[in-house]
Structure formats: C-alpha cells, structure tokens
Amino acid sequence: SAVISQKPSRDICQRGTSLTIQCQVDSQVTMMFWYRQQPGQSLTLIATANQGSEATYESGFVIDKFPISRPNLTFSTLTVSNMSPEDSSIYLCSVEGQGATYEQYFGPGTRLTVT
Amino acid sequence: GESVGLHLPTLSVQEGDNSIINCAYSNSASDYFIWYKQESGKGPQFIIDIRSNMDKRQGQRVTVLLNKTVKHLSLQIAATQPGDSAVYFCAESNMEYGNKLVFGAGTILRVKS
Numbered sequence: 126s127a128v129i130s131q132k133p134s135r136d137i138c139q140r141g142t143s144l145t146i147q148c149q150v151d152s153q154v155t156m157m158f159w160y161r162q163q164p165g166q167s168l169t170l171i172a173t174a175n176q177g178s179e180a181t182y183e184s185g186f187v188i189d190k191f192p193i194s195r196p197n198l199t200f201s202t203l204t205v206s207n208m209s210p211e212d213s214s215i216y217l218c219s220v221e222g223q224g225a226t227y228e229q230y231f232g233p234g235t236r237l238t239v240t
Numbered sequence: 241g242e243s244v245g246l247h248l249p250t251l252s253v254q255e256g257d258n259s260i261i262n263c264a265y266s267n268s269a270s271d272y273f274i275w276y277k278q279e280s281g282k283g284p285q286f287i288i289d290i291r292s293n294m295d296k297r298q299g300q301r302v303t304v305l306l307n308k309t310v311k312h313l314s315l316q317i318a319a320t321q322p323g324d325s326a327v328y329f330c331a332e333s334n335m336e337y338g339n340k341l342v343f344g345a346g347t348i349l350r351v352k353s
Contacts, residue, residue, distance in 0.1 A: 126286065129283075156339055158340075165248065166345075166346075167329060167343045167344060167345050167346050168284070168329065168343045169343075170340060170341070170342075173339075173340065217283050217284075219283075221339055222286075226272055226289060226291070227272050227274075227333040227337075227339045227340075227341060228274055228286055228289055229274075229286075229341060230286060231276075231283035231284045231285070232283050233281075233282055233283045234281075234282070234283045236281075
C-alpha cells in the first residue's frame with residue numbers, strides 16, 4: 126500500500142480564517158479522496174480529486190468552502206475556507222489501491238480546531 | 241490522544257477472547273465491503289475486504305462474514321489482543337458509487353487485560 130503523509134498534523138485556527146491541508150503520496154495515483162470526520166463520528170466523503178480535472182464534490186460540500194487542488198499524481202491540497210467552530214474535525218486524505226477493487230488507503234489525518 | 245469514537249457503540253472483551261463486530265448496510269446493490277481499524281490519532285487502516293460473490297473471507301486472525309440476505313457484515317477477531325483496541329468501521333461500495341466508499345457508524349473495541 127502507498128505511504129501517505131499530511132501536513133499539518135493538527136492546527137488551531139481562528140474563525141473566519143482559512144487553512145490549507147497538504148496530502149503527499151509516495152507513488153503516483155489517479156484517484157485521491159478527501160474526507161471529514163467530525164468528533165465521535167464516522168467518515169464522510171467531501172470530494173474526489175483526479176489529476177488534471179476539477180474535483181467532484183459530494184452533496185453538502187461546495188468548492189467555495191472546500192477548494193481542492195490536484196497539481197500532479199502524488200499531491201493534493203484541501204483548503205477549509207472562512208472557518209467556523211463547526212468545521213472542527215479531522216480531515217483525511219486517501220488514495221485508491223492498486224488492485225481491481227475499491228480499497229482506499231488513508232493518511233494520518235489533520236486535526237483542526239476552530240476557536 | 242483524543243478518541244474519535246466518543247459517541248460510538250462500544251464492545252468490551254477480555255484479552256484472549258474472540259471479538260465479533262457487526263455492521264448493517266443499507267444498499268442491496270453494494271458489491272464490495274471493507275473493514276478498517278482506526279487507532280486514536282491515526283487514519284483508518286485497511287484490515288480485510290470481501291466481494292459480494294463470497295460469504296466468508298479469512299485473514300490473519302480476522303474473518304469477515306457477509307450475509308446479503310439481511311444486509312449484514314461482521315468482523316471476527318480471534319484471540320483479541322490489547323493492540324486490537326481501536327474504532328472499527330465497515331465501508332461499502334458498488335458500481336453505482338464507482339470507486340467511492342460509504343462508511344458505517346463505527347464500533348469501539350476495548351480489550352481488557
């Protein structure tokens with residue numbers, strides 16, 4: 126499986142500001158995914174990011190709030206814009222596996238607290 | 241570190257016993273299922289997967305059972321160890337979802353020594 130890193134690992138931000146989270150993979154992958162995990166809850170998909178195309182957002186998530194970049198096959202960023210306390214969550218990136226199934230491998234996550 | 245499973249159901253087992261973690265899924269069209277383990281402060285870790293054309297698959301100390309009739313998935317962990325303490329999530333996918341996964345609610349497993 127791929128080795129995935131995220132920066133920052135955690136941050137405390139003031140409301141109204143924005144934070145950009147980076148996701149780096151040690152191998153080239155076509156599909157990257159961004160998830161949100163609110164305190165005490167499961168994972169919710171924010172968007173799917175393919176290199177060379179616009180990210181595809183899930184219902185309830187919009188590009189203005191969560192802009193995503195995917196400049197190459199090993200890197201992606203997620204920005205959380207105009208933050209409010211409700212954005213306090215763990216943000217996780219994942220990549221598709223190399224097999225014929227839909228398994229995904231996850232980074233360690235970025236723990237965001239908005240005050 | 242802070243647990244992500246504060247509001248999730250909890251299963252407590254004695255070290256050495258077998259654990260069974262259950263998951264109900266909603267989409268009868270789902271044809272691929274995964275179990276993930278998430279330790280505190282870490283991202284989910286792939287444990288085992290199963291396709292819908294199987295009803296059982298075994299790994300190292302883990303077995304996944306799939307009952308499509310009642311849309312139920314279970315993860316069995318043999319000889320549970322303290323290192324198995326974590327939050328466990330099931331996830332499903334199907335052709336309609338493409339390569340996206342839909343995650344279940346999660347279960348906290350606590351192993352008592």
